[in-house]
Amino acid sequence: MELEPVIGLEVHCQLATRSKLFCRCVADFGGTPNSRICPVCTAQPGALPVLNEQALALALNAGLALHCTIRDQIKFDRKNYYYPDLPKGYQISQFDEPLCEWGELEFELEKGGTKVAKIRRIHMEEDAGKALHPDGANVSLVDLNRAGVPLVEIVGMPDLCSPAEASAYLQTLRRTLRFAGVSECDMEKGSLRCDANISVRPKGQEKLGTKVEVKNINSFKNVERALMFEIARQSEMVARGEPIVQETRSFRDTEGSTIAMRKKEDAHDYRYFPDPDLPLFDVGRNRIEQARAALPEGFVAKRRRYQASWGLTDYDTRVLTEEPATALFFESVVAAGLSPKSAANWIQGEVLAFLGETKGSTKSDISELKITATELHALVQMEERGELSHQAAKKVLRRMLETGVDAQNSAVALDLLQIRDSGALAATIDEVISTETKVVADYRGGKETALNALLGRAMRATKGKGDPNLIRELLLQKLGKPGS
Amino acid sequence: MDVREAQKIAGLSRLSLTEAELTRMAGQLTAILGYFQKLSEVPTDGVAPASHPADMRSPLRPDVAAPFVTKDPLVQLSRGAEGELYRVPRVLE
Amino acid sequence: MLPPELSRSATALAAAIRSGHVRARDAADHFLARIARHDGAVHAFLHLDPVQVRADADAIDARIARGDRTGALLGVPVAIKDNLCTRGLPTTCASQILVGYTPPYDAHVIERIKAAGGVILGKTNLDEFAMGASTENSSFGASRNPHDLKRVPGGSSGGSAAAVAAGFAPLALGSDTGGSVRQPAALCGIVGHRPTYGAVSRYGLIAFASSLDQVGPMALNVEDCTLLMDVIAGHDERDSTSRAGAFDGVGARRDGALTGLRIGVPAEYHSDGVDAEVRAAVQRVEQLAVAAGARLVPLALPLTEYAIPTYYLVVTSEASSNLARFDGVRYGPRDEAGDLAGMYGATRRRFGDEVKRRIMLGTYALSSGYYDAYYKKALQVRQRIGEEFAKAFEQCDLVLGPTTPTPAFPLGEKSDDPVQMYLCDVFTAPAPLAGLPALSIPCGRSKSGLPIGVQLQGPSGADARLLAVARALERALALDLSPLESPRGA
Ligand SMILES: [Mg+2]
């Protein structure tokens, strides 16, 4: 019996706001433990929640970027359970009326072509704090800095058929959310977390098998590892005729395996009910339409535009739309006046290579560049004016990227400005002509290419700084046409 | 409500009740719930549940971060303060 | 000692302090002395720090000496129900689970009172977490009715009501979820106002049932009640249920014209379940109003009898969730008992019986399989009760009736029968379900001298109208509204 896996992902991602969802504490990653807390997020008696407008705006962007239907009126519900990292004894979430429903995400398949996976719902909720479990001690320690940080939970339909598809879906989802400005989606910092629901069933069977939820998948790489392990485990159980238990399992990075988590005995009775501290919110058709109009351009649209309007290659557009900051930088260099093709070449060839080397990773953060679009444009203009050779321009850019010093000053500091003074070059050329008698004779004898050899000698004599065009002109002046 | 059910509800509420308390509680709650049955006399087909007084809408707050300023760190209100952290009996994963 | 005209009027006292005739310190000393002398018998206060009170009063006097006379409550002491957070002053909700807790912030209403120059006098007794109608559920012992020390002062704001009636404080704050300001006000013979839901910020009010809780002023007379209402009402951006412009302080001070006023009189409020003396007292108010030109409009509010089960399902459901935060982790006492579950259980054993009962009831009503039959059903009936009121207010300007079915009952009489205790709220629970304002003013006494209250209920936002009409009725009734010389019936 051939089995096929059925996979759906549940993604929690942190909305890129300055403050928390219901209080004014800083929402960023980091901070010393419990330094970003207040009466509201520590659930002091009497404290009350007030919704962050930007969190709603970003959740709305997530829904729009994923082509969801948006509710124009929403409510928040309480999900009641006890855990030391959950200060109020309930999480403020959305239960039966999420902000967004029925969206979709198109992603590319390894074998070519694309697939569309359905998004069941996107809702807003607050994060819990963090419980640490020091080795050997019989205590846990709680840090509430994260408590109340705004999240969206994006629940995908079980439309994915392989670990590779799940991985492609997640990467595409991440890029979509990043381009929409919704979230950093950084798994290392916990601003993107992914749980996977997975079951297996005989190929062709309509009915779904018993699903298992895998939690604590802590990297993109591990999404595939965890799923592959689970498929193998469940398939073996089916082969042995054992029933699969509906349960939650935890991924273990070191072993690449999953283990059953301890069951919370009341996990299935969260007693959701409308939060009485938060009456209904009017999202409003206006707000939704304004957000739709103002939604940042997605990477798919950008790729299309770069190719259609600017004639870039598929490869170029992909590199430039890998990260929103790269696309932004590219577009501002073009806006500064550089041709799209030239801008694409410089950014891909030099800028990204530099970031790749210095950051030692592929996650080049172009937003940390020390140069502006205008400065890159100024550099390219120097080359175009002949003040720098192409090779020199590359060296100057490297210097600019390292130090943040502008093109002119970097070029001077590196002593790479071309010698464009014919008086200064005349002496060098005279010397070349007088020493390279053989080559000069060849030229005069009609060998046209000998001029290039002389040009090369002259360039070398100026240590590469002579303007090649000017040198050629001067040589022609002195020697006349070949064979003359 | 029987004692077993009362035990389950007490568990959900994190209330630890003795056997005698559970028995008494089950009896009292049964009486109260019996009285509440009265509500079934009120026709409510198609009536929208009102979780708040009518026409109430929540406001939105600008996304401005403003740290809570206090003389003593909030953690010090806890009997389980351990440095900057809240200590609790170990949570099993 | 303050002269009688100042001890029976907060408004006059504020004016006397502002004009320099009386020092804030003298006022503080007057009330502290009365508390020292009589609170042993009444037990209105849970926390009192005379040193701090005197220091705060001195600070007001220093301000006045510098020429700063701003603030509507300049130098006037205000007693605070102990479910309102006060920075630096213990706040316990009369519960063992908050023993030793001192909040790191002031409730919005406390900020307002301080900004108005008021002096926080102390924290008053209540039924634990405001769950009750007699203060007998306080885990620090019941308060007593100053008119008869063998009887309850009502609840849950019983400490605040008793403090005002006994002349311990000219003003007090209570909170009203299903009658907790109005019922004790009626039983103690004072004025108590439950504002329109949202008119007063709940920020810093320790939640019992969030969709009904409102902070309300309590005073000896309507004018003083209005004075305090005007200070505490207003928008607060920290409470999502706070409404801007919900209270018109100027309108409230206008003497309400009774001429032409349409007073709704529901048949259900005159049932046999109401004590004869209470019925007679309320009828006398109706006659006085008619004599002054008002018109009585007979009404039917047939859902009145369903308000109690509706109310108790809604409040217990919300409370079961609101009280989950009391787990010993971040504040308050912690009782270690092995593992985490043990710690939760041991710590939460500190809740009293009524609180545990309500948590259980609410957890049950929300739990899977029962949600629709109990919680959702209650919300639907709540919707219908709101609609019934809305229809009534098309025919009348306000609804008049008894605040409570009986005058103050003896301590212990109802404490073993939860349902009997719940029925105390029969006339006060409907308005909160609909978010409506309501107030109680004294309207007479029983033969044995127990105060009787009459309740006015209005449409949403009609607080000013209610206070203005109450003021006119108060004048027509011409009762003696002085605080008691000393508690009675020891
Ligand atoms: Mg979630």
Ligand SMILES: [Zn+2]
């Ligand atoms: Zn906070």
